[in-house]
Every structure is written in structure tokens, then in C-alpha cells.
Amino acid sequence: MDQATAEERLLAAADTLFYERGVQAVGMDAIRQASGVSLKRAYQLFPSKEQLVEAVLRRRDRAVLAGLEAYTSARATPTARILAVFDYLDDWFRQPDFRGCAFINSYAELGGVSAGVADLVRGHKRAFTAHLAALVAAAGEPPALADQLAILANGAMVTAAITGSPEPARQAADVARRLLAAQGAT
Structure with missing residues (x-):
């Protein structure tokens, strides 16, 4: 198996397992088994589990x-x-x-002990807010609205994960509509 294939298999398996079970609950042997990549090869590509976690977060950041x-x-x-x-x-x-949000989950598990994970999570959340800021600017709305919408979205992510219900997305959308209406946008 070439390096690119092995890396992709490891990242896909680790992403799935970390998301399903949590980072700390998943050992490298479980990732090896799910990916079909030998443990030796896994450690050649990712010398530590923390480096694998960071690579998974970078990959997920791009996809999201x-x-x-x-x-x-x-x-x-x-x-x-x-x-939208x-x-x-x-x-x-x-x-x-x-x-739930893999970034919020990872920060909850590792943010206090891994500066790399904390930085990646903060970077992702900044990028998410920047996306909102671009949408807000294109709509001619005040810049502060982007931060407010980011709080709504992140709160909805946490609440949906805890309750097991998709309803927080609709509730957050209702609040977003009210914020936009207060600005005269809707």
C-alpha cells in the first residue's frame, strides 16, 4: 500500500472512530484494525496519536x-x-x-492539554465565523451580526448533540430571522 493510500485510510478510520467514540476512547490499535494499515506504518505516518488527531481535524476543517x-x-x-x-x-x-461538532468535542476532550488541537479548533471556529461575516457583509448587515450568528450556530450544535434532536437548528434559524428582521433585512 502506497503512502497516500495508507494515510487516507488512517485519516478516514480515525475520523470515524474519534467522532463515534471520542478521541481518548480510541486507541491506535482500533484505528489500525479499522484502516487495515499496520501499526508500524501508522506510526511512520503519524508518530503520535496527537499528530493523527490534528491531521483528522485539518481534513475535517477543509471538508466542513x-x-x-x-x-x-x-x-x-x-x-x-x-x-442557509x-x-x-x-x-x-x-x-x-x-x-455534535467534532471540533467542539475535540476541544472538550483535549483543548486543555493539547495546544495543537486547541489552535486547530480555534482556527476552524474563526473560519466558520469569517464565512458568516462574508455572508453578512454581502447582505449589507452590520459586522457584529456574524458573531451573533456564530454563537447561535455553535449553541445549536451543542444543544442538538446533547438532546439528540435536530430542532435546535430550526430554533436558531428562527432567532436568526428575528435578528435579520431587526436590521430590516427580511
């Missing part, structure tokens, strides 16, 4: 932000693009394997 961009850009108006963020969350929360 690209998915969000595609989802929101498909809407016709700037205001609809803002509200909450439709995106609703679709995600309805997935049978939804276990």
Missing part, C-alpha cells in the same frame, strides 16, 4: 468549510445565504451518525 460554502452559495439572495447556514445545520443534525 467547503460543504458549507457550496450549500450557502447555492441560495439566490444574500439573506437566504445567511439562513441553519438549513445546513438542520440537514447535518438529521444524519443518523450525528454526534
Whole structure:
């Protein structure tokens, strides 16, 4: 198996297992077994579990932000693009394997002991907020609205994971509509 294939298999297996069970509950042997990559090869590619966690988060960051961009850009108006963020969350929360935000979960598990994980999580959340800021700017809304929407979205992620319900996405969308209406956008 070539290096690229082995790396992709390890990242995919680790991403799935970390998301399902939590980072600390998953050992390298479980990742080896799920990926079909030998433990020796796994440690050649990722000398520590922390490096693997960071690589998984970088991979997930790219996928989430690209998915969000595609989802929101498909809407016709700037205001609809803002509200599409909450439709995106609703679709995600309805997935049978939804276990909350991998970034929030990773920060809860490792943020206090891994500066690398904490930095990656903060970077992802900054990028998420920057996406919202671009949508807010395109709609001609005040910049502070992006931070408010980010708080709503992140709160919905946590609440949906805890309750096991997709409803927080709709509730957050309702609040977002009210915030936009207060600005005169809807």
C-alpha cells in the first residue's frame, strides 16, 4: 500500500472512530484494525496519536468549510445565504451518525492539554465565523451580526448533540430571522 493510500485510510478510520467514540476512547490499535494499515506504518505516518488527531481535524476543517460554502452559495439572495447556514445545520443534525461538532468535542476532550488541537479548533471556529461575516457583509448587515450568528450556530450544535434532536437548528434559524428582521433585512 502506497503512502497516500495508507494515510487516507488512517485519516478516514480515525475520523470515524474519534467522532463515534471520542478521541481518548480510541486507541491506535482500533484505528489500525479499522484502516487495515499496520501499526508500524501508522506510526511512520503519524508518530503520535496527537499528530493523527490534528491531521483528522485539518481534513475535517477543509471538508466542513467547503460543504458549507457550496450549500450557502447555492441560495439566490444574500439573506437566504445567511439562513442557509441553519438549513445546513438542520440537514447535518438529521444524519443518523450525528454526534455534535467534532471540533467542539475535540476541544472538550483535549483543548486543555493539547495546544495543537486547541489552535486547530480555534482556527476552524474563526473560519466558520469569517464565512458568516462574508455572508453578512454581502447582505449589507452590520459586522457584529456574524458573531451573533456564530454563537447561535455553535449553541445549536451543542444543544442538538446533547438532546439528540435536530430542532435546535430550526430554533436558531428562527432567532436568526428575528435578528435579520431587526436590521430590516427580511
